[in-house]
Amino acid sequence: MNETPILVQNVSRSFDGPPVVKDLSFSVKPSSIYGFLGRNGSGKTTTLRMLAGLIKPHAGEVRIMGNDPFTIGAAERQWLGYMSEKAVIPAYTKVRSVLKLGRELYPTWDSALADALLAKYDLSPKKRFMTLSQGQQRLLSFIMAIAPRPKVLLLDEPAANLDVVARREILEDILELIRDCGCTVLFSTHILSDVERVADEIGILAQGSLRVSEPLDSLKDSIRQVRFFGFKNGSLPGDIPESFRTVRGKGEMTVTLRTNSLTTPETLAQRWSCQQETRALSLEDIFIELSHN
């Protein structure tokens, strides 16, 4: 697979109003898991719907294995697995009809995997989709996405609407399967612990724009929260261009910023003639800091 499996380039999209996604660009490396984070309404689902070929970008382009997902046919689609955040499987359809369709449409359908998951979660093929529990509904949607053994897997909030116990139980399996599937995964969620365990790379979306997109370790290493205090001339300096968020207090300033060789807390403190205190952030802290309006 020479093509970048998932490519989003300068994409913007609106729905009768201000843009939901603004000039968004990122790509996902082959066989990696990309955690796509953002608060509700940040544009995650819109981005995934564009990648799934359900809607078109108003500007820029999206590509799945080099193809426009809106125009691809069955042959290319068999390599693309998609799990919507909504229950899109028809409510009255029986589980067996859904699985039968999967078997008929995909030459690569993994019946053994599908059957094992059905058995594990006590999913009766005779049941109608609407009679399944929320967890079972999510699981069936996941089976439909992973059993074709896709090369690219798009998961939109796979644990949406589940209680804590069901979420943990089902996510354990989902995460294990996507870790082992060898496919390229784009995993959208606002639940950080889900992503932290599996993602190779993280993208944080806020108000339709990508605030960061980089490997999880590098993200944790480079983003710091620094408190500057004890300013000798008494006045607080202006904003730092590299900062994500600045909170000003009485005689002190707390800045969330990306540190690099040129911008370090020490050099800034020296420039402003003040003292500094640096704190490492967890993924959750980074997410909160970067998702602020």
Next chain:
Amino acid sequence: MNKTKQFWSLFKFQTTINPFIWFMPFAFSGSLWIPLLTGYANERPFSSSLDNYQLVFIGFLSVIVLAPDIFYSAATQNIWAASGTEFLLTRATDRKVVYQSKSAFLYLLVLIVPFALLFFPLKESTLKTREYSKAVQQECVTKLPGATLSKDKYGSTDQLTIPNGNALINSWNIWSTLLTAIASQIIIWTIYPLKFRRYIFWAIYLAVVLGPLLLIGHATADFDRLSTNEKLFFLFAPHQILAWTSTILAAILIQLWCERRFIRLEQ
């Protein structure tokens, strides 16, 4: 997977999406089959009625099968998500084939009863009925080959006998159903990208359904004038081959147009 296999897989899946949808054609086509049953009971098989009330519901049924999201609102989202369009478009399918399977299912639903009723004229093809409208009597005698007026056993001269009349009325019912299904598809895919499509749909639907009701007073006041329905029937009856050929041609062209439109539209 070749497109024919894909079509059949999707078509079979469509038939299982909502079991309740199967009741609709039978419930909606009561005006076609109830008179038949009562006709049998009275030993006067078949109705001469040209009124096919199923047509009223075809627009509604078309939206449910093809584009239920036209009805979407916060309150109905879960109910209408039952169409499965998003689910099918995100599987290993061609958008065109998804549409073909949906429209084939719609045609099956709306034509199943009129086609099933074709078996009845095989048993008794001649239509014998009482017709009191002089205008209709006149049109029948002049435009339908072999149609005659005669006295019935009570001495009334309003007994109308039309050879192959039952088959003709059945053909009329299938033709009008097909025409309505075609028109519904055009309307749906024309208004689909519009912002207020739901309101536009209901405005068109109510205008089509309620329009004739507003004219009832006018129609019944003048018994010796042909209704619009009757006028259409007497245009159709003597030119059946032309009507059928042009309708089938239109159905193919409009199907191609709808497929192209569906492929380009966002869901």
